[in-house]
Amino acid sequence: MRDVAIIGVGMNKWGELWEKSMRDIYVEAALLAIEDAGVDHIDSMYVGCMTSGLFVGQEHLGSLMADYLNVTPIPATRIESACASGGVALRHGFIEVGSGMSDIVLVGGVEKMCDVGGGEATYALSTAADQEYECYQGVTFPGLYALMAHRHMHLHGTTQEQLAHVAVKNHDHGSMNPLAQYPFKVTLEQVLSSVMIADPLRILDCSPITDGAAAAILCPLEMAKKFTKKPVVQIIGSGQATDTIALHTREDMSWLGATARAAEVAYKMAGVGPDDLDLVEAHDCFTIAEICVIEALGLVDRGQGGKAAESGLTALGGKIPVNVSGGLKAKGHPVGATGVAQVVEMVEQLRGEVGERQVEGARVGLTQTMGGTGGSTAVHIFRRV
């Protein structure tokens, strides 16, 4: 396979975008990425999106987005892997460029979640869980992650305060990201006194419902300098893995096996390990998720994730900053876009472009995104060339 670079990224302001439709926000992000890359055409496109059928009554996003981006008749493929859709879409752009099938590939992600009511949104998201064994019982995603949190507390002594520290950290980071949905700080007291959603998860332990899109332009590494004068970022590792879709069938509900597996594959391909990373964008759909993810990525030992945010290890300026973008927690979580937005942050960090939230001297970073309670995961590793 050919080496693959990312030469452009784009993301619009996330939030409740009542005045824009799904196609509008996708095209906005795609055009930003195209402009950033300096390309005059694209050869192929991927659209990561979880459940636009339920959110806005629209499938067939390959055709729709190619049409509205005015790039027909190029191949355009919609990838769905629940909340990991964007990360899995990136992997397929990586494979397509690597294979030689296409040179310039746009990988976008999008979700328009705010056009439905809260109950409908909860239902739409629940389709990432096992419909016949989980949803049928009435469980929702806050409920499933609450089970994971309780298990983690039971096995490892993790505390509610440690969960809250993840939210405080990511909002600290997000307060420096003008594109974030909630670019403000929260205090530990605010998190711990916020309304309980599913014990032990409070509202400020949860990522929000968001409209948003993000996009990246990939090309063969050897062509990258033809298009851009900016520093080139290479994708040096890609891992994708699955786990059981239902939480109750796993040996340890608080261990993310698919993340561990995808990371193993990506580390091996990249020839780096956790100690080589300068920053990580991880899937903090709930505070407990970040805790479990950093363990599965090997950033901390198993069971030690709860202490990481509390101790400052994963904060900007700490040993391994996690979610400097604000993460899903503060930046927002338009599920299909999240995996691509992680790449936007990563590329801008590795180029040194993000201002006050810059990780100084960042050269190597990792993104991790997962679907459902971790039934699917994509991990990518990036290096500034």
Added chain:
Amino acid sequence: MRDVAIIGVGMNKWGELWEKSMRDIYVEAALLAIEDAGVDHIDSMYVGCMTSGLFVGQEHLGSLMADYLNVTPIPATRIESACASGGVALRHGFIEVGSGMSDIVLVGGVEKMCDVGGGEATYALSTAADQEYECYQGVTFPGLYALMAHRHMHLHGTTQEQLAHVAVKNHDHGSMNPLAQYPFKVTLEQVLSSVMIADPLRILDCSPITDGAAAAILCPLEMAKKFTKKPVVQIIGSGQATDTIALHTREDMSWLGATARAAEVAYKMAGVGPDDLDLVEAHDCFTIAEICVIEALGLVDRGQGGKAAESGLTALGGKIPVNVSGGLKAKGHPVGATGVAQVVEMVEQLRGEVGERQVEGARVGLTQTMGGTGGSTAVHIFRRV
């Protein structure tokens, strides 16, 4: 890229499968393909499916199907391209094997459509059209294809009888396919006197609502003989293309630009042309669709598609048999599975395994599947090695 072979295929009996859930029918087809291929593991999987969120309240099919097929933690990706989902999934399996990323890849397709009522099914399928400009006006897919049919009649003199001949032919073929949903013949009189759905399309001009799945196993051509003693079928061409999602924005509503483009790419890659084909599996979701498709594939001149079934050109024993499997019309149309089921027929035909509906001496064939009114298309060309 490496050369890619198909070494196993599988498909179960299609129909209204009340006693089985979506995961059951997918796993059945996947196991048949694995057994047919003689492999003891798979490295990666694709699941083509259009809108399981709306049909059965379940997304995240990569994780679900990997789980129920007991192949976690391999990468598993759900591909959506409306009714072309299966064909686009095949293309991604082809790219992944070709790239060297994986050796043995299972490409499956599935749709469980009969668990909802007719109105809900019509709504679910309408999400393949432009929600904001088409569905909002109340138009459904029979209505959209009826517009295409009227345009074709107006421009080219195509008749209602010619449409009906497509149905008669495909049911003739389907009567020889024991896995078909409707394995029986229909007469021209029966088609022409069947209930009108959307003028000029009658119920027997329409493909049915179906539960079904299909699967294929891909591997590098050079490894194929390690696994199977059966004749090896190579994928020699792959094309994927898009068109505007909405019908009204095309220059000619009866011309399938994405099919023409995908075919052009696939022919070029394969080094063959329409005259080299021994058989074609085409997307006859409505009788008019087959007429438009065979024109866009270059099997007949533009405007001449109506005469093809009438004259016997596209029947078994004719110059270029189209839809010897029975097509979507008689075999059924579980939308996400259709593109993969075409491959099942193609591989079994090229191996010479299908009994009375065998195209004698078939060596080279083409499959074409499309989403919506042709907003996305995948075309593949196959050769018996």
